[in-house]
Amino acid sequence: MTHNRQDIPIQSQNIDSTQNNPLFQPETQPTSPKTENPTSKKINTKVILFGILIFISILLLLVSSLVNPQKKSTTKQVENIPTPTLTSSAIPTQPEKIPTQFRDKFDQIDKLLQPNNFPNPPQIDPNIGLK
Amino acid sequence: MIIFIIFLFNLIKTPPVFAQTATPSAIPSATxxxxxxxxxxxxxxxxxxxxxxxxxxxxxxxxxxxxxxxxxxxxxxxxxxxxxxxxxxxxxxxxxxxxxxxxxxxxxxxxxxxxxxxxxxxxxxxxxxxxxxxxxxxxNQADFTNWAKIFSSKWVEIQTIIYKSLVQQQINTQKQSMVLVLDLANEIKTSTSGQQDSQTWFNNFPVTQDLINTNLQSAYQRTQTKQYSNRFTNFYSNSQNDLNRSKNYIYQLVNDLKSISIKFSPTQNDTQ
Missing domain, CATH: 1.20.1300 (3 helical TM bundles of succinate and fumarate reductases)
Structure with a gap:
């Protein structure tokens, strides 16, 4: 098989030459602003929108914290009313406030619950007489 | 005439008054x-x-x-x-x-x-x-030594019954206080039954009662700890912890009752 010499373009056939190396990828030239990638333009927009949203939410938080103290001052009277509880913590239980008909029985119970005065067991030596 | 008056007086003299027998109480009396x-x-x-x-x-x-x-x-x-x-x-x-x-x-x-x-x-x-x-x-020393060995073998059992008795003593007292608390709770409940929301204040009583009973049972169960023949395993402090817990629950009930009696007492409301 013969090649027509006129068909073969005049170029270097050196394999080390970059234009002959199939693995070589020519560097892309930096793009000018006019030729910017449309996807990065979209990313920038998203970032800006996200930033705006965050700013708005922070602003709303600030506004709500400024508004709430004003609300508290108007509802102070309502908050001062004690909530009913089942323990005596909200209600004073001084003896004089207990109805007379129940006082003796409460005293009886209190007396029963006093600490036990019975003496402790004797400390004895169980080895007396062993030696 | 005087004799006749004396005779009449003897006929109408009042019979002796005998002491009334005490009505039986719900609270058991100590022997x-x-x-x-x-x-x-x-x-x-x-x-x-x-x-x-x-x-x-x-x-x-x-x-x-x-x-x-x-x-x-x-x-x-x-x-x-x-x-x-x-x-x-x-x-x-x-x-x-x-x-x-x-x-x-x-x-x-x-x-x-x-x-x-x-x-x-x-x-x-x-x-x-x-x-x-x-x-x-x-x-003689030999007899004393033999006897001391016998005593040592019994000493574990004696300690066990002593501490078991001390625990039971406190259980008795707390159970008696619960009898009085429940008696009083019923009385207060009855006296406040006509007032709005008064009965809801007793809602936690059964739960607290259960807690008290559980702790008392636990205190007693610990006295059944198996003992070694030559070494006493003292369960008393653990039982005491259970007894202290149950006592605190009893105090809680008593304080609740005091609050309820004050809050819903018509007398107190009138004086306020």
Whole structure:
């Protein structure tokens, strides 16, 4: 098989030459602003929108914290009313406030619950007489 | 005329008034008085003082005998040993008696358990008394040594029944206080039943009651701890923790009742 010499373009056939190396990828030239990638333009927009949203939410938080103290001052009277509880913590239980008909029985119970005065067991030596 | 008036007076004189019998109360009455417990406790404390003196004397005589080893010092030591052993048995016996008597207070809240413990206490009281009669005739070290070994083997059982009794004593008192608390709760509930929302304030009572009963049962269960023959495993502090918890719950109920009685009392509302 013969090649027509006129068909073969005049170029270097050196394999080390970059234009002959199939693995070589020519560097892309930096793009000018006019030729910017449309996807990065979209990313920038998203970032800006996200930033705006965050700013708005922070602003709303600030506004709500400024508004709430004003609300508290108007509802102070309502908050001062004690909530009913089942323990005596909200209600004073001084003896004089207990109805007379129940006082003796409460005293009886209190007396029963006093600490036990019975003496402790004797400390004895169980080895007396062993030696 | 005077005789006739005297005769008439004798006919119409009023019959003697007899004391009324007390109406039965819902609260069980103690069999002995608390004064009896006080008396036996005082006996125990007196015997404990005597024991401590006898023990000190025994230790002194033992040291002298160890130092000199003479027949005289040996005799002194044996006499001191006898006195110390008898004194120690008397101390234990009087303590068990006081303990047994104290269980009669509020015993009716759990008669079976109390009776069982009291029988065992009585058994040990009798054993200690019997041992004193045996020890009183000893006059040589070999007999004392043998007897001391017997006592050591019984000492674990004696400690077990002592601490079991102390736990039961406190269970009795707390159960009695619960009887009074529930009695009072019913009374207050009835007196406040006409008032709005008053009954809802009693809603937590069954739960708290259960907690009290659970802790009392746990305190008693710990007294059933299996014991080694030569070493006493003391369960008392753990039982005491359970008893303290149940007592706190009882206090909570009492405080709640006080609050309810104050809050819903019509008298208090009128005076406010």
């Amino acid at each position: 002995p008085t608390p004064d009896l417990v006080k008396q036996y406790t005082s006996d125990y404390l007196y015997n404990y003082d005597l024991y401590q003196q006898a023990l000190s004397n025994y230790q002194e005589k033992s040291q002298i005998y160890t130092k000199y080893g003479s027949i005289t010092t040996e005799k002194d030591k044996l006499d001191a040993t006898k006195i110390a052993l008898i004194s120690r048995n008397n101390t234990l016996k009087t303590y068990l008696t006081a303990l047994r008597t104290s269980l009669n207070l509020y015993k009716l809240n759990d008669p079976v358990t109390n009776q069982t413990i009291q029988i065992e206490l009585n058994k040990w009281e009798s054993w200690l008394e019997e041992q004193n009669q045996i020890v009183s005739v000893y006059n």
